[in-house]
Amino acid sequence: MRILYHMPHDPASRIVRIVLFEKGLTARLVETRPWQDDGSLAAINPACTVPVLVDEAPTGGEVAISPAAAIVEYLDEAYTASPLLPSTSAARAETRRLCSWFNEKFEREVNEPTLRERIDKRLMRRGQPDYELLKQGTAALAWHLDYFAWLLENRSWIAGERFSAADIAAAAHFSALDYIDAIAWDKFPSVKEWYARLKSRPSMRQILQDRINGLPPPSHYDNLDF
Amino acid sequence: MRILYHMPHDPASRIVRIVLFEKGLTARLVETRPWQDDGSLAAINPACTVPVLVDEAPTGGEVAISPAAAIVEYLDEAYTASPLLPSTSAARAETRRLCSWFNEKFEREVNEPTLRERIDKRLMRRGQPDYELLKQGTAALAWHLDYFAWLLENRSWIAGERFSAADIAAAAHFSALDYIDAIAWDKFPSVKEWYARLKSRPSMRQILQDRINGLPPPSHYDNLDF
Structure with a gap:
């Protein structure tokens, strides 16, 4: 199951939610406030920020990805339908x-x-x-x-x-x-x-x-x- | 002629110089202090920061690229020898x-x-x-x-x-x-x-x-x- 750790009002988290939808992908959303972290956020993202996407990569293996820019690159490379980066x-x-x-x-x-x-x-x-x-x-x-x-x-x-x-x-x-x-x-x-x-x-x-x-x-x- | 607008002590500028060398590419280096800009830096990068790489893209057309992260992605995509991003x-x-x-x-x-x-x-x-x-x-x-x-x-x-x-x-x-x-x-x-x-x-x-x-x-x- 794909999971997105996010905050609803956080712009970077919103980017990933919109990208997932545009790509036809779904994820379980887990609301996560970095300042209340008990260590579980830091374990998947040592920078202790949201968003973090945990995905079963199409090429195999579970991967925890952050920050938003790296998630967007990942999703656009791993799921090639509806490309969000141009071709040139x-x-x-x-x-x-x-x-x-x-x-x-x-x-x-x-x-x-x-x-x-x-x-x-x-x-x-x-x-x-x-x-x-x-x-x-x-x-x-x-x-x-x-x-x-x-x-x-x-x-x-x-x-x-x-x-x-x-x-x-x-x-x-x-x-x-x-x-x-x-x-x-x-x-x-x-x-x-x-x-x-x-x-x-x-x-x-x-x-x-x-x-x-x-x-x-x-x-x-x-x-x-x- | 490829041109890199940079500051020698700036880490982001150093990243691009190292990447160019690792890729076997050369560029004319133009030392540029953003706080002394007369408008020519802002014209190629509205954020008015260095580094900015101006390149004749292999796919055609001159392109001014910033910031460093976008330059690295560009160089790794446009010049595929010695890839600097892994394959998976x-x-x-x-x-x-x-x-x-x-x-x-x-x-x-x-x-x-x-x-x-x-x-x-x-x-x-x-x-x-x-x-x-x-x-x-x-x-x-x-x-x-x-x-x-x-x-x-x-x-x-x-x-x-x-x-x-x-x-x-x-x-x-x-x-x-x-x-x-x-x-x-x-x-x-x-x-x-x-x-x-x-x-x-x-x-x-x-x-x-x-x-x-x-x-x-x-x-x-x-x-x-x-």
């Missing part, structure tokens, strides 16, 4: 550049001072969000959205002319931020139009149905017409 | 896990408070290193070295029984830290024995010959018998 070197490089952008740059500059401050800190019972951090994160988010708006004025999908793993990374991150109503969609029409297309994909439905106890999303969150 | 899914996943470990976790927990504080800050003329950060980084480095010592007591190379991109990532990071004499090699004999093997590879020679003006490395730095 240049397009693959562009897709990977943007996946890294989200997993590293966006995570650090935007998620940490906003999403982590608003949700993770609450789940950890570590007090109120830091207002200065929220302000910094909000400013950084506006800069990132400007960049993605410009990209999407010049291409149909995040990394080029075809849907790819970069769209999944972007949708995972934007959906998590939209849960805390952090995105002013009307200021970024090209991003909004792209996100409307993403939202209508069956792979996004499961994601948009998750709720955090005591912290409801804005009313437009799972509305296809937002 | 499980081994590829383990190699990528450890490459990410260095590019993300190690960079943040160790390099930023030590290497960046000691070298980048000096090059930026931003004053003396912060002693508290150096102390934190040194403690984190000891924890990381313990982990790698344990790995290397249980396998011949960082990611398994064969030399891979994970060894290159580790050698690039450890060599940069060794330049500032941050590694107590004698406390970690399995890591030291592995690093002696790495140091003797021709791909490491060019790296170990670089010097930073006014900041000489310790005498053992480029000594094979250290």
Whole structure:
């Protein structure tokens, strides 16, 4: 049985759930908070982060894979239906550049001072969000959205002319931020139009149905017409 | 002409130089300090970081690739001689896990408070290193070295029984830290024995010959018998 250790609001975990669905694969989802680990998470991922995918590899042998970027590469290599990386070197490089952008740059500059401050800190019972951090994160988010708006004025999908793993990374991150109503969609029409297309994909439905106890999303969150 | 925009002391840039050499490829090296960018770095990498590789792809078209992880994947796919990722899914996943470990976790927990504080800050003329950060980084480095010592007591190379991109990532990071004499090699004999093997590879020679003006490395730095 394939198992995904994840957190529902975590963008990197959402990436893997969307990829699994796009590939027609299922997994048992095990909600796992790294800060409450009793050693079982560290045993399958010494970095003690989610997501971790445990899979019976098609080439044989059980394998525990992390972080999200390595899981995406693994799934795209091991299950070749519906490829999520393009076929040419240049397009693959562009897709990977943007996946890294989200997993590293966006995570650090935007998620940490906003999403982590608003949700993770609450789940950890570590007090109120830091207002200065929220302000910094909000400013950084506006800069990132400007960049993605410009990209999407010049291409149909995040990394080029075809849907790819970069769209999944972007949708995972934007959906998590939209849960805390952090995105002013009307200021970024090209991003909004792209996100409307993403939202209508069956792979996004499961994601948009998750709720955090005591912290409801804005009313437009799972509305296809937002 | 293939061009690598890099900084000599930057571990991620070193990874790409070692990979190029291992693949039998050459590139013109252009030293590039992101904090002095006049817009030409941002034009080829909007994240404004090094390394960036500009290559005439074998499948046609010029391509600008970043960050290091995407460059390694690109080079291993485009130039198939001397593969740096293993052949099985499980081994590829383990190699990528450890490459990410260095590019993300190690960079943040160790390099930023030590290497960046000691070298980048000096090059930026931003004053003396912060002693508290150096102390934190040194403690984190000891924890990381313990982990790698344990790995290397249980396998011949960082990611398994064969030399891979994970060894290159580790050698690039450890060599940069060794330049500032941050590694107590004698406390970690399995890591030291592995690093002696790495140091003797021709791909490491060019790296170990670089010097930073006014900041000489310790005498053992480029000594094979250290």
